[in-house]
Amino acid sequence: MGRKVLIDKAHIEGIRFYDVYRKNGGYASVEKAFKTSPADVVEEVKKSGLRGRGGAGFPTGMKWSFIAKPEGVPRHLVCNADESEPGTFKDRYLMEFLPHLLIEGLIVSSYALGSNATYIYIRGEYAWIVDILEQAIAEAKNNGWLGKNILGTGFDCEIYVHRGAGAYICGEETALIESLEGKRGNPRIKPPFPAVKGAWDRPTVVNNVETLAAVVPIINLGGEEYAKIGIGKSTGTKLISACGNIKKQGVYEIDMTISVEEFIYSDEYCGGIANGKRLKACIPGGSSVPILPANLLLKTAKGDTRMMTYESLSDGGFTTGSMMGSGGFIVLDEDQCVVRNTYTFARFYRHESCGQCSPCREGTGWMEKILKNIENGKGKISDIDLLWDIQRKIEGNTICPLGDAAAWPVAAAIRHFRDEFEWHVKNPSECLQRNYGLAHYADPRPVAVPA
Amino acid sequence: MVKFSDEKLKKVDEIVARYPAGKQKSALLPVLHLAQDEFGGWLSAESMDYVASLLHLEPIEVYEVATFYSMYNLKPVGKYMFEVCQTGPCMINGCDDIIKYISDTLGIKPGETTADGLFSLKTVECLGACGYAPMMQLGKTFREHLTKEKIDGIIAECRRNAN
Ligand SMILES: Cc1cc2nc3c(=O)[nH]c(=O)nc-3n(C[C@H](O)[C@H](O)[C@H](O)COP(=O)(O)O)c2cc1C
Ligand code: SF4
Ligand code: FES
Numbered sequence: 001m002g003r004k005v006l007i008d009k010a011h012i013e014g015i016r017f018y019d020v021y022r023k024n025g026g027y028a029s030v031e032k033a034f035k036t037s038p039a040d041v042v043e044e045v046k047k048s049g050l051r052g053r054g055g056a057g058f059p060t061g062m063k064w065s066f067i068a069k070p071e072g073v074p075r076h077l078v079c080n081a082d083e084s085e086p087g088t089f090k091d092r093y094l095m096e097f098l099p100h101l102l103i104e105g106l107i108v109s110s111y112a113l114g115s116n117a118t119y120i121y122i123r124g125e126y127a128w129i130v131d132i133l134e135q136a137i138a139e140a141k142n143n144g145w146l147g148k149n150i151l152g153t154g155f156d157c158e159i160y161v162h163r164g165a166g167a168y169i170c171g172e173e174t175a176l177i178e179s180l181e182g183k184r185g186n187p188r189i190k191p192p193f194p195a196v197k198g199a200w201d202r203p204t205v206v207n208n209v210e211t212l213a214a215v216v217p218i219i220n221l222g223g224e225e226y227a228k229i230g231i232g233k234s235t236g237t238k239l240i241s242a243c244g245n246i247k248k249q250g251v252y253e254i255d256m257t258i259s260v261e262e263f264i265y266s267d268e269y270c271g272g273i274a275n276g277k278r279l280k281a282c283i284p285g286g287s288s289v290p291i292l293p294a295n296l297l298l299k300t301a302k303g304d305t306r307m308m309t310y311e312s313l314s315d316g317g318f319t320t321g322s323m324m325g326s327g328g329f330i331v332l333d334e335d336q337c338v339v340r341n342t343y344t345f346a347r348f349y350r351h352e353s354c355g356q357c358s359p360c361r362e363g364t365g366w367m368e369k370i371l372k373n374i375e376n377g378k379g380k381i382s383d384i385d386l387l388w389d390i391q392r393k394i395e396g397n398t399i400c401p402l403g404d405a406a407a408w409p410v411a412a413a414i415r416h417f418r419d420e421f422e423w424h425v426k427n428p429s430e431c432l433q434r435n436y437g438l439a440h441y442a443d444p445r446p447v448a449v450p451a
Numbered sequence: 452m453v454k455f456s457d458e459k460l461k462k463v464d465e466i467v468a469r470y471p472a473g474k475q476k477s478a479l480l481p482v483l484h485l486a487q488d489e490f491g492g493w494l495s496a497e498s499m500d501y502v503a504s505l506l507h508l509e510p511i512e513v514y515e516v517a518t519f520y521s522m523y524n525l526k527p528v529g530k531y532m533f534e535v536c537q538t539g540p541c542m543i544n545g546c547d548d549i550i551k552y553i554s555d556t557l558g559i560k561p562g563e564t565t566a567d568g569l570f571s572l573k574t575v576e577c578l579g580a581c582g583y584a585p586m587m588q589l590g591k592t593f594r595e596h597l598t599k600e601k602i603d604g605i606i607a608e609c610r611r612n613a614n
Contacts, residue, residue, distance in 0.1 A: 183515075
C-alpha cells in the first residue's frame with residue numbers, strides 16, 4: 001500500500017464536519033505552526049520540496065519567498081479552485097469530502113504569507129461545493145480558528161469563497177485575479193508578477209487547492225519527513241484523477257514511487273483496462289499535456305520503466321515524453337479514436353480562448369475546423385501538415401500559456417498517431433463506420449542504443 | 452421593475468464587505484449569480500442595469516462581464532436546463548448517445564428550449580466530473596453516470612417538480 005497523507009481520512013463517517021475532523025487530529029498543524037514564526041513555516045514548506053499541484057509544478061516554498069512586503073500594504077493568498085482542465089477532478093474531491101483539510105491548510109498558509117483576507121476562487125459550476133466550504137468556514141470560525149486574534153496570537157484571518165461563472169481561462173493566475181476583481185478573465189502581461197502586484201495591486205500568491213492542503217501534512221510531519229516520501233524532486237504524495245477506459249475511475253492518492261503500469265493495472269488503483277480491452281494511449285496530466293501511445297507510456301524511449309513522478313513522466317521531453325500536469329489521467333482503449341479525442345480538445349480550447357491574442361483566438365478555431373473535417377472523412381493529407389504548422393505558430397506566441405496548452409495536444413497527436421490521421425483521410429467513408437483500432441501503438445519499440 | 456428583496460439586499464451588502472473598501476466591483480460575479488437566480492434564470496438588460504446601480508458601476512462594465520462568462524444566460528432559458536458535457540473523457544464514455552437521447556426525447560436540439568418553456572438542452576465543455584461520465588449539470592447539481600433510464604427519471608422528476 002502506498003503512503004497516504006492527504007485523503008487517508010476521507011472515508012471516516014462525518015469527516016466533512018468540524019467535530020469529527022477535529023477528533024481525528026484536525027487543526028493540529030495550525031497549533032503547531034502558530035508556535036513558530038511565519039518565516040519558519042515558509043522554511044518548512046521549502047524543506048518539503050512541495051511543488052505546485054495546479055499544473056506547472058513550481059516549488060511552493062520558493063514561490064512564497066518571492067512575495068513582496070511593502071510597508072503598510074496588505075497581502076493576499078488566493079486558493080485556485082477553478083479546476084477546469086479536462087480530465088481533472090481531484091480538487092473537487094478534496095473540497096467535497098475534506099473541506100476542513102483545505103481550510104486548515106489555508107489558515108497555516110495565510111499565516112506564513114501574512115494574508116488577513118484569503119479567497120477561494122472556485123469554478124462556478126461547483127455551486128454545491130460553495131455551500132460545503134462556507135459551512136466549514138463558519139464552523140472553523142465558531143471554534144476560534146478564524147477571525148480576530150486567532151488563538152491569542154494577534155493574527156487575524158478571514159476566508160471568503162468567490163464563485164466564478166464558467167471560464168477555463170480563469171484558472172490562469174492573472175486571469176483569476178482579474179475575475180476576482182469583477183472583470184473579464186483576460187490574463188495580464190507579466191511582469192509585474194502577482195507576488196509584487198496581484199489582486200487590487202497588492203502582493204498576491206495564487207496556489208492550487210491540493211498544494212495548500214498539502215501544507216497540513218508538511219507541518220504535521222515536518223518538511224524533511226515529508227520530503228522522504230517519493231523519489232528525487234518528486235516529493236510527497238499526488239492526487240491523480242483517473243478516467244476513461246479503466247475499471248475504476250476516480251481519485252487516487254499516490255506516493256510518487258509507483259510505475260505507470262502499476263497505477264493502471266493494479267487493483268489498488270485503476271484496476272486495469274475496462275471490458276478486457278487493451279491499452280492504446282494515455283494523456284497522463286490533463287488535456288493540455290502530450291498524449292502518449294501505450295508503448296511510450298509504460299516505458300521511456302530509453303527502455304526504462306516509466307514512473308508516476310514529475311521527472312519520469314516528462315522523460316524524453318515533448319518528443320517521447322509527456323508531463324505530470326494537473327494529474328488528470330485519461331486512458332484510451334483500443335476502440336478509441338485519437339483524431340476524435342483531439343478534436344474535442346481543440347473545440348474546448350477554441351471555446352475557452354479569451355480572444356486577446358490573435359494566434360490563440362484564430363489558431364484554435366482553425367485547428368478545431370480542420371480536425372472536425374478529418375474526423376468526418378472530409379480532410380486532405382495537406383491538412384495534417386497545416387495543423388502542424390498552425391500549432392507551431394501558436395506555441396510561444398501568446399500572452400498566457402493557454403495557447404501552448406491548445407497547441408501541445410495537437411502536436412503530440414500528430415507526432416505519435418500520424419498514420420491514424422492519414423487513415424482517416426485515405427478512408428473517408430470507412431472512418432465513419434469504425435475506428436482505426438490499436439494498430440501498432442502497443443508494440444514494443446526498438447530501444448535506441450547509444451552508438 | 453426588477454428589485455431584490457430586503458433579505459437579498461442584505462446578502463449583497465455581505466458580499467461587498469468581503470472585498471477591500473472601494474473595491475465593490477469585485478462583488479460583480481457573485482451578485483450577477485444572485486440576479487440570475489432571482490430574476491427568472493437569465494440576465495435581461497434591466498437586471499444588469501439594476502446590478503450596475505447597486506454596485507455603483509457603469510452598465511457597460513456589467514455587460515462586458517456578463518458576456519464573457521458562459522454561465523450567465525443572456526436570453527431566457529427553460530425552467531430546467533440540461534447542460535451535458537461533451538469534452539474528451541465524457542465523449543469516451545458515451546455522451547454523444549446521451550445528448551442524442553435527450554434531444555430525441557424532448558424534441559429539441561442543443562441550444563433550444565421546449566415550447567412549454569420547461570426544458571433547455573445545452574452542450575458544454577468539461578465540468579470536472581470526467582470520472583463520473585457521462586454527466587450533466589442541472590441547476591446547482593451534477594447528475595452523473597447518466598443512462599437513458601436515468602434521463603427518463605430526471606425528466607419525470609422535473610415535470611413533477613414543475614407543477
Ligand atoms: C489556461 C490555464 C488554466 C489553468 N487552470 C488552473 C486551474 O484550474 N487550477 C489551478 O490550480 N491552476 C491552474 N493553472 C495554473 C495557474 O496559473 C497557477 O500556476 C497555479 O494556480 C499555481 O498554483 P500551484 O503553484 O499551487 O500549482 C492554469 C494555468 C493556465 C495557463
Ligand atoms: S493565449 Fe489565448 S487565452 Fe491566453 S491571453 Fe492569449 S488569447 Fe487569451
Ligand atoms: S470531460 Fe466531461 S466532465 Fe470532464
